[in-house]
Amino acid sequence: MIAGGIQVHHVIFSVKAFIAGMLAYLIADYFGLTNPYWALGSAYIVTNPLSGSVASKAVYRLGGTVLGAGAVIVLVPSFVQEPVLLVMAITLWAAICLFVSSLDRTPRAYVFMLAGYTAALTGFSIVSTPEISFTYGTSRMIEIGIGILCASVVGRLILPQALAPVLSGKVEGWLSNAADLTREVLSGEADAARTQAERNRLAADATGMRMLGAQVAYEGAQARAAVERLQAIKYRMVMILPQLSELADLRTALGQSARGREAGRAIIAPVQDWLDMEDAQALAAVDRLLSRLAQTGAAVLADDSEALRALWEGAPAGALGTWEALLVTRLAERLSDLVCIWNDCRILRSDLAHSEGPALRQSLSSRYRRSDHLHFDYGTSVLAVVTMMVAAGIAAAIWIGTGWHYGAGMLEFAIIMCSFMAAMDNSVPVMKKVLQLTLIALGLAFVYQFAILPAIGGGFAAEAAALAFVLIPCGILMASPPTWFAGFQVSVNLIYMLTLSNQIGTDLVSFTNASLGTVAGLIVAATVTSVFRAIGAERAARRIARAGWSVVIDAASGRRNFERERLYGRMLDRLGQIVPRLGALPEGSRVRGNDILRDLRVSLTVMQIQRAKAALAPVARMRTEEVLARIAALYRARRRHQEGAPDDLRRALDMALAAVPLSDRPLCDALAGLRCTLFAAAPPPGLDPLYRPSFDRRTDDERIPA
Structure with a gap:
């Protein structure tokens, strides 16, 4: 599966991840924590070949866990008598966290996303026993903290890669x-x-x-x-x-x-x-x-x-x-x-x-130390939140309506999948892949739970040796970016499905119901996403391009005055977001041929013209305003999926160049730059021979050398 074969650094990373995970599990089990497997799973979640990524993800995961556990401690006692309201409150919290996470386009977004689904994982499990909310929440924080600490220490001490x-x-x-x-x-x-x-x-x-x-x-x-x-x-x-x-x-x-x-x-x-x-x-x-x-x-x-x-x-x-x-x-x-x-x-x-x-x-x-000026798509963020809430509502209705105890797992996984896939244009194919990998992990968990672990009789050394046969190969897959997803899904799902503790569980009914809850949650999330969220690369790229066209329209209409650095940052960030989607666009897509850098240059030049036109004589100003109006009309037509009138705009530019006196160098330069940007291959405009002395503005229709 790994292109180029298994390398030494792949094996080193996998062994480090296994050492960190088993060390976290051993510590959590030694102190008698309720679910020591959470420490093992957290170590695998945060581990990364690069030490800086491990440290940052560890901080973000710990922060998200604390926020999520804090939400559980506040919400559960507040709605202790109303389980339905409690489910709604936790779902709303997860939705708010997902919305904030989708707008924070930095690694820090993991904090908010994790805070949302941690509350779901913890809160829905104790709906029937709200009195243990504080103990359960703090125990979960400690278990995750141990996993994070072990992954960070091992990553820093054993052959770290900066x-x-x-x-x-x-x-x-x-x-x-x-x-x-x-x-x-x-x-x-x-x-x-x-x-x-x-x-x-x-x-x-x-x-x-x-x-x-x-x-x-x-x-x-x-x-x-x-x-x-x-x-x-x-x-x-x-x-x-x-x-x-x-x-x-x-x-x-x-x-x-x-x-x-x-x-x-x-x-x-x-x-x-x-x-x-x-x-x-x-x-x-x-x-x-x-x-x-x-x-x-x-x-x-x-x-x-x-x-x-x-x-x-x-x-x-x-x-x-x-x-x-x-x-x-x-x-x-x-x-x-x-x-x-x-x-x-x-x-x-x-x-x-x-x-x-x-x-x-x-x-x-x-x-040149600037904060990043990024593009935010609030509509897509709202759509992601709506998708998650609908999926959660369906899962909650099935859980509450049937009285199925393990339906909480279905609701939890519906929220988790919708949260993780919120950034994708069409996450349904990925969710199907997750379902396949989850079934593989489920089969492995069944073999371990009912055959391997009972046969070896328990004990940390025996369990570690048995798990190494799966976790180390999965870790090797995680070390290579193309196969990371497969290795991550199988290893982490296996760990949480086994629910390792100091006693080996062989309850087939509980295992089957918990597995059904997981699979049902994935199916609900994929089904709802296919209805509400499968917008596709074409639609997503066009939304980004439309945001850039709106900037040009606003600048040409004089409705907004943009800061230069902010405009650069936003437009280039939009370009960076469109590029990964270009391969998925159809051949006839308008977005494929759109040049955001050209749009950026048009908007910058238009702002220069807006600032300089006030000092012009009436005719020259009229010609310049005609150019701005036609630029706005051209980009409005693009937003409506229509062809504009570029020839009319070119003629308007040529007339403006002929009307503006050469002594107004900034405006002449801006108009020339605009014509070059939009019509570089067009024949040159028919301008009068260049007068070398400066020009005055004694007439509107002709330029007279002073």
Whole structure:
């Protein structure tokens, strides 16, 4: 089952997990706790090949257990005389916890999800005996705490594998791939479809690294010192992607004329050389390169071809046209931004593994330390909660209506499955797989419960030796990401189905009823989810894309003023969420061809236009507002599954460019950038020859040189 075969580190991880689990079971059993198998199961749940992941999950699991047990201690005595109300109260608590968990897109979300279903696991078991709520709840916390402690100690003491070097390697790999993509974009040799796919993959990888980064701080003081630089470099990394998107379009637009191609090639070549330099050499040369890029715009707009050729070898000798000059100026600005970002990445990368750094590096870490601005889909979260509550309601009705004592297990597993699968678009296939693996675990538990354990006669050593034949192979599966799910489901379900204690149970009726309750809970959860929650990748991806289109509409309509950093974070996070779903989208899907980076650039440029249009003369302002209105109309049409009117928008952009005076450089630059973003391959607009002196605004319909 493991691609490439079993490796030594797979076996080491499995043995460590087994040692931690059996140590937790031995301690819990020695102190006479009610359900020592909970300690064993908790050790397997939190164990992970990376010590930082073990520590973070241990903290989150302990916190969730405490919250869940606290809820039981409060709710059970409050509804001691009303079992039905108690079931409703615990279900409502689990629903609230699931809603909060679905909105907290960090590893910390495990705390809230666990708090919800821990209350269900504990509370429904003692509905008929509410007087033991405090004892039962505290006992469950102690058992889980022992398992967590053993998994953490064993993970730290026996051949620990730190997460920080793994994450540093991922950052290095990301930057290397981004550098290759940057070279392809600058050379003009990249295929448009492949470039977009590679940008999407880098965005998805950055989203995954955000989750890993949240766990690094649990590895000690040195790792915590690296977190600040890690946050900074992640923020700068994702800023590369929009820059590459625009540079590709600028190259396409400049390629419409021979002079534009020559000017673009001359300016880009030194940047390519700078990217190929070693870090030390590049850091020494960056100021000179940025200075040349800063002087480019002035030379172009002043029609000083000699100054341009002095700056860039190979620049065209004659004057550039108006449109070409606007594009070349914008190209120089975007290249300057790209060089600054890559320079910061070089500095931060070289210091990522150190706890102390030069003042400049610490300044960069502080300047680009940002909280994550993430996309939240409240509708999907509400749907997940409704699905769980309906499944819980059906299971509770069967339990209460039939008076079946083991129906509590059905309700518990319905809540657990709906909670764990809440983040999936369509979790029904996964639930079916869980059912298959649960049946496998059920068969193994039956053999152990009624054949192996009675034959060996009890005793810790004998039980451990018997369990090793299943738990160690399952641990090997857990060590490999592709097979982790199978190993986890079989091992954890086997542990909880056996209900190991200091006395071997051979009650076939109880075992059968408990097993039926588990299977029935899975079936109820899968059935309800297939009706309420199977939204599919197409619908989920479109919901995310619509959120991005709404941002563009709001910006173009002037209804909202977005913070730049927040907009970057939200749009790139949306891209990171759509990318994993692209493979499941049908060929004709509109979302498949949608470029969120282009939407981000449109919204940023639109906000720039909104800020600059107030100072325009009436006609120029009217033309600019027409552009904004047509952008809003185009994206509204996308939301309604309709085609917009891009040709009308292009004509409106050309008229606005002709009406806005060249002296208003920020607005001219924004309009040129917007046209390049939306119509990079279109023929150049028919603009008047570029007047080199500044312009006044004595008339509305024509520009007169001062």
